[in-house]
Amino acid sequence: MTKRTGVSLEIQQPTGNPSEKLNLMLASNDLSDIMAISRGDLLSKYIAAGALTPLNDLIDQYGPHIKEMYGDMLNKTRHTDGKNYYLANWYGLEQYPVFGFLMRMDVLKELGATDKAENGQPFTAQEFVDLLKKFKEKYPTVNGKNTYPLTFNGENTGAITGTFKGMFGLMPYYETNGEIKADVKDPKYIEMIKFMNSLYTQGMIDPEWATNKTQQYEQKLASGTIFSTADAFWNAGKPNAILKAEAKDQSKNEEAQFFPYKVVADGVDPAKTTYGPKSSLGWDGIGISKSNKDPVRAIQFLDFLASEEGQYLLMWGVEGVHWDMKDGKHVPKPEVLEGFKKDWAGYSTKSGIRKWTWTIKNGPGSDGTPYDLIGRYETDKVAELAIKNLADTSFDTALYDNLGPSGGTPEAIMQQKVNELSSKYFPRMVMAPTEGEAVQLYDKMLQEMETAGLSELEKVYTKNFTERSELWK
Amino acid sequence: MKLINSDFNRMKPEMKSLSSHLRGNGLAMWTKGQTRLAVIMIILVSLLAACGNNNEKPSASPSASGTGAPASGEASESASEAADSKPIKFTFFDQNVGDAFNNPVLRK
Incomplete structure (x- = not known):
């Protein structure tokens, strides 16, 4: 980045509570030149305090790539005064799955659901309940341990409610008569609770679910005593690796993993399930502070990052070192993909690839390769089925992001x-x-x-x- | 281009003013040679002004592609311009909180 822009950065990342640090910086007017702040209350506070520079004129004069790449997103990230004070850190609409009911494919087939195991068809609520019951009947214990058809990660309630809300087609808020109400007031919410309660009272849910820590939860999934869970499909990565490695029939080891499926509540249109909440505006906003003595160079730097060249540099690394251009297409070096598979965080830090997710755009570059090399270039069998089963449930939450009250009120x-x-x-x-x-x-x-x-x-x-x-x- | 044009426009009235001044002093009847000389002077002074503007604000000049939609090749051009500029260091505060549902970095 420095070679291409002449800009070097001194990165400041808080070790403690970032909100406290940001509040302190604002109160003492000790601002960094460029700031990536979580979108929401604090970012609004910075804007209201005049701590960030309006970007509109700067973008008009020095941000051709920002204008081209962000397009309508700039319209959506305007403040209430109509001005832009930040760039979304990871933006763009993308039809990509998030939550689902994760089920062991091998068990699913054993229980007689071979047709729906891979054909992309959703399960009805009753079909799902029947599968849970069959599992309990067929496998009351595994290796001397009690089994449970369903367990959850007690540390990730958002994933549990996200999945069940998806099943019932619940949105982040309940919109009725032109008003925005809390989701708990949606009539479908109590139906969801009744369904979950019925699963629990029938002994289908692990009684320890609410206190399961992440590690404990992953161990349970990997132990073979669990048939299903409610989660984002990528959260089963660790247990899936163990299940695959320990599968008795290695010729079918892929099927030993948890795969994501769509289950549809009674009376809900399968096309209107909401398993895939995703914001097209990312989660951080990147702004130039009032303390920055050279906002022109700062916006030129951000403009470079936002450009196609900048995207590949941030997400793929350096040409000739991490990737090559072959037949007009970006091709990653095998060692890069391998490096991420072995040690994601370590390789990211070592190579700088995907280390800084600023101004990242979803989707492909002009040669058709995805900007997100590690997330989208290669897909495993689990991700492939997730896309097949649940990509159509993806919806943009941007309109609902941070609708709550301002801090301090x-x-x-x-x-x-x-x-x-x-x-x-x-x-x-x-x-x-x-x-x-x-x-x-x-x-x-x-x-x-x-x-x-x-x-x-x-x-x-x-x-x-x-x-x-x-x-x- | 705006800088050049504005300077150029600013200078033309000055030359008109000079012409009026000369007329006022009974020197209004210019020869063709004098007219040519005046035109050459205008061009020369305009060029000098343009050079001066470019030297004053190199880092502030927008990329060659301007504000129009850039083709992919223009990214290099713009970046090269920036790289030619004086090295600069920025402090960058990265909250890096991430969102487990949307942040693919957390998808491990």
């Missing part, structure tokens, strides 16, 4: 209380002894949320949503 405290209530009641509702008790808990949760100020919060969601919709027109 009374509403922010309300939001915190509501979040706490949600975390408190979710496992209780799932593990309630009866459906009736699950519903009672749900009603109690809603009541407590209202007392905490949910209706006030919904006014904030609606206002922010309406303003954003207007801004993006």
